[in-house]
Amino acid sequence: MGAIRLERKPSPERLDQLGIAGWPVWSKEVSTFPWTYDCAETCYLLEGEVVVTPDGGEPVEIRAGDLATFPAGLSCTWEVRRPLRKHYNFG
DSSP, rough: OOOEEEEOOOHHHHHHHHGGSSSSSSEEOSSEEEEEOOOOOOEEEEEEEEEEEESOOOOEETTTTTTEOOTOOOEEEEEEEEEEEEEEEEE
C-alpha cells in the first residue's frame, strides 16, 4: 500500500487538467473519525484543514488549496480541525 500523496497549491492548469470543477463536493464539521479507503481517492480542499494519520504512520496536514491522493486499502484517522469542503474523485 502506498502513502498519502500531497500537492500543495497545484496550478489552475493542473486542476483543469484533472477536471476538478466537475467533481462532487463533500463537507464535514470539526470532528475526528476513523476511515478506510476501499478504493483510491483524490481530493482538492476548497476550505478547511484536516490532519490525516495513517494507522501506524505519520500525520499529514492538508489545508485549503491542497490536492491529496489516498491509496486503496489505507486505514487512517481524520481529525477535521476547521470545517471542511472538498472536491473528491474515486478511482
